[in-house]
Amino acid sequence: MLRDHRRLLITFADKAAMRDYVTSIVGQRHLPTLYALLDHPADLVDLDLPDRYVVKPTHGSGAVVVVSSDADPNATLPSIDACWAYTHVRPERADRSTLVDISQYWIEQLYGQGPNREWAYGAVPRRILVEEMLVKPNGKIADDYKLFVFHGRCEFVQVDAGRFERRSQDFYRRPWEWLPLSGGLPHSADELQQPECLAEMIEIAERLASDTDFLRVDLYVVDSRILVGELTSYPAGGDSPFHPESFDAEFGQYWTVPRAYLDRDFGETDVC
Template sequence: MGRLWRTRHPVTFREKVRYKMLRDHRPLVVTFADKAAVRDYVAERVGAQYLPHAVVVDAPAELLTVELPDAFVLKPTHGSGAAIIVSPSAPVDARLPKDGSWVYRHVRPEHAPREELVRIAADWVSQLYGQGPNREWVYGRVPRRIIVEEMLGGAGDRIPDDDKFFVFHGRVQYVQVDAGRFAGRTQDFFDRSWNHLPLSGGPPWGDPTPPRPAALGEMIRIAEALAAETDFVRVDLYDVDGRIVFGELTSFPAGGDSPFHPESFNTEFGSHWAVPKRYR
């Protein structure tokens, strides 16, 4: 918690995320973090047509009997950074993790027996997520459940790019594009007009540079509508062959440890965000 306390007068983006983590305890932030509850919020704000098809189970054992398609994504509702993607396009040698680690894994249906999925899901729900150096208190208030979502496959069953919209005070300022999550991951940053930024968050830039989405205007509209009630949130969306699909809302990207290379972008991102003295 030490780093969180050194944010009384935050300037940079990382400092302001930590400030928000420490001070913003509104129920809205809990709703954003809950992968099940946020679906109702999205449906109310922009419409259920943007939601992926999903089933939520309260107990991991329910996965033994719930109807599952050939391709789906299994996630815990109370954390981030964990998913089991099951589809025929997975690498032939990919296997499930040996425990409920907070990792992404892409496996084929024949390598994802129900009993193993139950085991992993049970490990997930036994854990309290977000207990690192910058403690993300919000996940402790989210019911520990499991959500099964449709597999979002683009042309050729390709996992679509993850478009992450940084929304400050209801306005999109930047877009982060993550591609190739399971093979050759790349990451690019753009401003809202799709000008490429000389910024790296770790992974290399895409080659070629990701093209401007045909539906960028609609995606910005959706992101700004979902962010209208808060000072900052990152809105993750997918463009699946012209179909816009909601991913998640993230109030505390990287737990307040987002890397910026060059570091000047840490200050630039923060310049768009005027944190309140008190969250109400």
């Protein structure tokens, strides 16, 4: 992905532009409710928000503040020097002025320009997104289904569950064959059931990835809704090892890197 400089990758990386893309391909019904898209973090102060919501920057990954009454009562907002992280706090702990400071720090950061060279993030307008928190019927954060799509076909599904609790991660070969693969987190203690809507989830992911050679499509199932959380060309920055290592080759066998990417300079970006 270092040499793939199509502008489509900027759209995938931009959490605001991604929403427009999803709407155009599969419809707005497959997106979380948007409460606000802010150019100026100070505007957070006057927003009328529900008790549960999510705040994150549009131009990066791994920085999120989740606000809900289900959070640990002792959890607090992070200090500015530690705020590029996942945080879950209760509404009474989500001081708006502190959220403004955190958001201001976020938009001052140029993300993805380190050793992994996630170049697309550097071209994304830096704004703040406030949207619906996605939860299961018990009020817990919804499980995250990450579908790996190669050349328009979904081959693997990663399931991350229990964020902010006992986190787990499991991998499945399409359609639902569990793999003895670790990406760093423990496997779920209980067998995960195949989602009833898995076929529709795969269809949505494949439609969203139809114009590219690789895309990971992150989906959530909330009640009867299938919602798109993120589109990424750089899962874990492209630097997350699998154990055992043989799964690196198993995933890679489905991806044929287009010759055009191999023949271009790192800094060259397509006009359209």
